[in-house]
Amino acid sequence: MNNSLTIVPAGAGSGKTYRIETTLADWLDKDEVRADRILAVTFTEASARDMKSRIRARLLQSGRSDDALALGRAYVGTIHSLGQRLLTEHAFAAGNAPTSRLLEDTERDLLIRSQIGKAPSLQPIAENLSRFGYRFTPQGGTAEDQFRGKILSTIDLLRNLGPRGSDPKLLDDLIDTMKVDYGKTKKQNKLHAALKSAVQNMFKAFPNDVSETVSAKTRRATLRADHQLIRSAAQTDRLQTDWAAWQKLRSLFISNSNSKLPQGYDELAEAIIEAADGLELHPGPLNDAIEHITGLVNGAQEIVAAYDMEKRQRGLIDYADMIARTEEILRETPDTLQAVLGEIDCVVIDEFQDTNPVQFALLWRLAQHAPKALIVGDRKQAIMGFQGADPRLSQALDDQFPDALDPLRCNWRSVPEVMEFVNSVGAGLFGTDYEALTPQAAPGCANSPIQYVNEISILLSICYA
Structure with a gap:
């Protein structure tokens, strides 16, 4: 670590976007950061557009039109757009063709599905689906449909782990954990x-x-x-x-x-x-569970290896590659990492709680070496679990760098009546990990009772996420 790192835990309505905007403006005003050397990442296209427009508007308000124009050359966008740009700029280091074509979702599924029947590790499960709990249901369809769905979700989870997902030792760790959780068995x-x-x-x-x-x-x-x-x-x-x-x-x-x-x-x-x-x-369920997870993990790893080889041969990439391959080249080719770092003055990451392991590895590899880094997020608002996001990564970062923490403690969105309720619920759900937000709105200033209901519904959904 040789940079200025700030980690901002920011609850709902606490002004995190304003914090990002004002921090960047301060760096720009002090000439500590150039507009075209900003790297700012979030997780949705809408959030990325909003972030970029806010930064540009702030520059224009300050009369810095040249910087506002220069912002177009900066790395400001989603994490996938960042990955795609770096893969394009450093195609040879990534082992890609300079004109790699992005796979459509349907093409990706077709290529992966074509490998399912060729994975030998999956055969013991496929030959006895009912034994492993796969059977027809109106919601899930046939046993075969459910099995394919489980394979695809396992593939996605492994790819979200980065290099760890292809590690043969991963399965041993999973089995050891299963045995500990199951406990001692009887005859x-x-x-x-x-x-x-x-x-x-x-x-x-x-x-x-x-x-x-x-x-x-x-x-x-x-x-x-x-x-x-x-x-x-x-x-x-x-x-x-x-x-x-x-x-x-x-x-x-x-x-x-x-x-x-x-x-x-x-x-x-x-x-x-x-x-x-x-x-x-009974040891039987544990044995079957071990056989099931062994077949799934080994089979998924076989499919991913064959799928990756076919993509490389055809000059194709998919959305997961935008992250996984970018992380790989930054990790394995120091010259590429230094080249990227040589083009940026700062790293800003919004919604950091929604990173999965490979995204975390990519972003942190840049953030820990950049001259300045601002990381903003709130673990209680994590919503990307279906994509392998793990808010424990954010917690680990907070624990490792306690002196870098600068939480936002006010709520600018909701009336005191709502915040009193939400703070009470939050404390009950998260205990000492919950930090109450102080409302800044005047009491009773909601436009209608419906606004109270909407605010409570939104904030509760965040608390229970």
Whole structure:
């Protein structure tokens, strides 16, 4: 670290955009930064346009029209546009053709899907989808559709990890974590024998379902389903591998104040429930989970390797490449990193909480070496989890550089009545990690009751994100 670093935790309505605008203006006014040597990044096109227009407007208001024009040459935009620009300017260092074509989403999916059937690690799962929990549902479609969806999401997660996603040791770490989380197991044969005996005792005592002994329609349907499960478990070997059946047997219906079942039924059902509760200590589910994650991770890594090779041969890139390959060349070719750093005076990052690991690596590689760096974000507003974003990265940065923290503590958007409520909820959700924002608006200045409702809804959605 040889720069001036400022980290700004900024809650909703605290004025983070204004802070970015005024900080850049101050640097420009003091001639510490040139307009064409600004690198400013955010995560949506709309936010990038707004940031650029605000900086330009500030320059024009100060009579600095030349700087306003020079801003067009600066790196101001989304992280993907930054990656695309650097890949274009340093194509040979990245091993790309200077005119690499960006894949459309449909083309990307087609190339990836064409590799799924060629990945040998996926075959054990594909040959027994039901064993690993894939079965038709109205919402998710066929078992095959769900399996393909799981593969694609695994591929996206691995690519968001950067080089870590292709590391063979990643799988070992995942399996070790699974074993720790699952806990110690008991002997499989003993657990299975106890449950098998319990369901056979029930089926022997009640070979027909007892649904007609209750009046409620929903209760009758539940008892019929229970009986079908018990009969299947007693007459087949499904309990050897069907952990969903074990789970269902843990919640059999028994008598209550409104529905009385035949004498002896409840005792036998409770014996089944007690035996099925051993599922949490049964090694079978853990073994299957390990086999499942092994096939998915190895298969996804095989597909990504083949997909990357095909892209390079065809002179193609996709959106993930804009980040992953840019991070790679900055990490592996110091001359390229120095060339980029030689063109910038500062790094400004907005919405930093929405970075995934490879985005974090790319941005931090630049920010930690730039003469000036301003990083703004709020972990409570993280919304990009579906893209692998991890707000713990932002937390780790805060913890490593406590002296660089300069939080915004005021709220300029909401009335005190709303902020009192939100601060109370925030403290309950996040404890000491939540920093209350002091409202600056006058009491009761909302235009209508609807505005109160809208503000509360928006702020609560942020708190629960």
